[in-house]
Amino acid sequence: MARGKDIDGSMSVPTFYGKELRWKREEAGLSLDAFLEGSFYGKTYLSDIEHGERRMPLDLAQHADRKLGTDGFFERHCEDVRKARRGPHAAYFEKALEAEKYAESIELWSPIILPGLLQTAPYARALVRATHPAASDEWVEAKVTARIDRARLFEDDHTTPEYWAVLHESLLTDPVISPQEMAEQLCQIVELAERRRITPQIIPRTCGAYPLKAASIMVMTFPDAPPLIYTEASYSGDTIDDPALVKQYRKAYDRLRAVALSPEASLAMIKAAAEEHRNGKQRDRLE
Template sequence: MARGKDIDGSVSVPTFYGKELRWKREEAGLSMEAFLKGSFYGKTYLSDIEHGERRMPLDLAQHADQKLGTDGFFERNCEVVRKARRGPHAAYFEKVLEAEKHAESIEEWCPINIPGLLQTAAYARTMVRSAHPTASDEWVEEKVTGRLARARLFEDDHATPEYWVILHETLIADSVLPPREMAEQLDRIVELAERRRVTPQIVPRTCGAHPLMAASIMVMVFPDAPPLIYTEASYSGDTVDDPALVKQYRKAYDRLRAVALSPKASLAMIKTAAEEYRNGKQRDRLE
């Protein structure tokens, strides 16, 4: 098998790492199937790594070093690549950054703030600053830029996952932004909904006790892997893949969806709220 062309050292760390893996594999004369023999991974997974689109799990890095005789190179650099892929995001959010790009569907419930995938720059900036009041402006802007970049999932040229989000009514009734900026935030949700990129639902604050009152969760379903749950608090997050817990969370999410307003009624409520903020009105309660 012909050896691949020289690697451009100016590319991103994950891309360099992936190209190096492919280069070494081809230099050893191994097809993808031959390379993966003895591992638990498939060709698509390996292809994504070689193109810099997926992180290298530690066990596969160790497998590569053994198979290619690379003296621990891939294991040693595995964490460097993971950090590079993470960018400005927290370490505990790393799995989500990768998983959401490969998800077939994403279902999210946010009782406390509008989820990152839907945030405008003004909203994201306010959220980051509220959590890190002493951080530098440069650090905050790096976080905001990283958060906004996640919304590329909704661009026309992306194989968009089906995204369903349930929000509590207080998120649109009790603004954390000036009226004009809050109108823009709600307009963003409306715009995505009308482009059929997202399906929003609202849990009215008059509904009383309801499922998942004490948790914000993200449910990600994949075409080639088991579903994954992500739960988050102010300064920590956790991914859950235990089948029994995943099943319990998904049942709770379905029950929550049942008490929420319909997508049509929810979108109408968001539009009304946006218009009122735009006109400088802000009521204590949006009916």
């Protein structure tokens, strides 16, 4: 097949990469369906990559090289696309960041800090400053703005994924910001729950041993790709797509959710904690 138009090398790396993939696929005479045979991905996923809107997973890049006979080209250049997409977010979070934009469901367990998508600016700022005490104010604010911008996922005109957040009770009662700011932070979670954008559940302090006690995870499912698990620590994170491990984490998360308070009881607890912070009547953490 003749190449109708040369690809413009001045365009962004993800766009260039996507157009190169499309040209190679069409040159081989393969439809989207034919190209994807033998992979776990859907046509929408591949189309987004070809339009420069989505990164190419390593396994799909390897599939492309096998299918198109491109001698490792797409696998080698996956890293270039990843670097080109780098913004204020940590490099290890990039794959999960892009995945959450396309997720059909996001199920999260956060025992130590409130999830990034639920954070207000004061809460995010306190965490970023504590994690990077020597950073400039400009650098910190860029991080905070990038984190807050992620919450556009919950806007009315956006196709919101089903978002389920299991949180430990200590996140409600042990503030990292001023009482008034903490009240506003919790009220934001209440507002999202009442708009049916999220479903929060609380693990009480008195719960004892429970699944995933030593882990923080995010489970993401997609209409056109296999599920992903994201785990994170202070300065590192890992995205897991191994089917056996994903299944194990999935079962553990379901068991965790089963021992949490109901969504109704959890929402009532969040509202009560917000009121206590607002009125300066914070409960003793040993109660």
